[in-house]
Amino acid sequence: MYETLKLDVDGAVALVTLNNPSQMNALSHQMLAELSKLLDELENDNSIGVTVFWGGERLFGAGANIKEVSQIEKSYDAFVWSRGIQKVFNRIENSSKATMAAIGGIALGGCLELALACDLRIASRSAKVGLPEINLGVLPGAGGTQRLPRLIGASKAKEMLLIGEPVPAEEAYRLGLVNRVVEDGSLLEESMKMAKQIAAKAPLARAMIKSAVNVGIGLDIEKGLEHEAKCFAILFNTDDLREGTKAFLEKRAADFRGR
Numbered sequence: 001m002y003e004t005l006k007l008d009v010d011g012a013v014a015l016v017t018l019n020n021p022s023q024m025n026a027l028s029h030q031m032l033a034e035l036s037k038l039l040d041e042l043e044n045d046n047s048i049g050v051t052v053f054w055g056g057e058r059l060f061g062a063g064a065n066i067k068e069v070s071q072i073e074k075s076y077d078a079f080v081w082s083r084g085i086q087k088v089f090n091r092i093e094n095s096s097k098a099t100m101a102a103i104g105g106i107a108l109g110g111c112l113e114l115a116l117a118c119d120l121r122i123a124s125r126s127a128k129v130g131l132p133e134i135n136l137g138v139l140p141g142a143g144g145t146q147r148l149p150r151l152i153g154a155s156k157a158k159e160m161l162l163i164g165e166p167v168p169a170e171e172a173y174r175l176g177l178v179n180r181v182v183e184d185g186s187l188l189e190e191s192m193k194m195a196k197q198i199a200a201k202a203p204l205a206r207a208m209i210k211s212a213v214n215v216g217i218g219l220d221i222e223k224g225l226e227h228e229a230k231c232f233a234i235l236f237n238t239d240d241l242r243e244g245t246k247a248f249l250e251k252r253a254a255d256f257r258g259r
């Protein structure tokens with residue numbers, strides 16, 4: 001079904017492996033087309049609560065396929081290419097599933113931009129992340145100049161973008177670029193543990209939390225609070241809210257069904 005990606009499902013967690021190591025998992029047209037198809041498949045599978053993207057313990061990915069990028073001749077074609085990759089990553093950001101990037105080895109350029117579109121990022125201690133596009137005479141065109149400043153602040157983002165050098169996992173953690181740093185060799189185990197923890201939570205509340213944060217962050221505080229109240233109110237039409245509160249009062253684990 002997929003050549004450059006691999007999909008494994010473990011309970012309510014989908015593990016998507018970037019699977020083109022000979023080309024450093026560079027994001028090619030083929031990989032992006034397969035990713036879009038895979039997102040369709042996952043978005044329609046209500047049994048999946050969390051999607052984890054990774055490339056293995058020692059490699060996440062080296063960015064967009066430079067050979068393909070070098071073949072773009074006209075500015076308008078570059079605009080279309082950029083908007084196309086942004087569209088795929090927006091689907092990750094706005095997915096009703098929680099999304100995580102498990103970063104081993106190196107995540108550069110478009111591959112880091114994929115990780116930035118995820119809700120959470122976990123890196124192994126020896127991993128490095130960066131947006132080196134300035135070294136190619138270009139800039140990140142898959143959301144990096146927008147998501148990175150929103151995550152770590154404009155000045156530190158511009159430092160990373162203008163110097164174009166990768167930063168080690170600990171520094172990325174200190175900046176708030178990654179949520180956790182785990183020991184080398186335990187990336188998959190730790191990422192899946194966290195993913196399963198999130199996947200066990202109430203599905204509708206999970207989706208509404210993402211909406212409240214993702215939409216709210218772009219609004220002024222008053223509009224954001226109004227959006228939060230709407231998300232909060234929507235959940236009061238769900239069985240899960242009744243089940244969650246009932247389970248607490250009956251001192252038992254809740255059995256959330258996503259309805």
Ligand SMILES: C/C=C/C(=O)SCCNC(=O)CCNC(=O)[C@H](O)C(C)(C)COP(=O)(O)OP(=O)(O)OC[C@H]1O[C@@H](n2cnc3c(N)ncnc32)[C@H](O)[C@@H]1OP(=O)(O)O
Nearest residue numbers: 023024026062063064065066067108109110132140141142
């Ligand atoms: C909107 C988004 C835009 C972008 O993302 S632009 C791309 C941004 N990314 C980069 O600039 C990183 C480019 N790659 C590198 O800097 C290096 O690679 C690494 C540091 C990641 C690894 O270096 P090393 O271990 O020395 O391996 P190697 O010999 O450079 O690469 C092994 C093979 O992988 C190919 N490759 C690496 N990165 C890319 C890429 N991004 N696009 C296409 N191919 C890539 C190489 O060419 C080579 O291939 P062969 O063995 O046939 O010579």
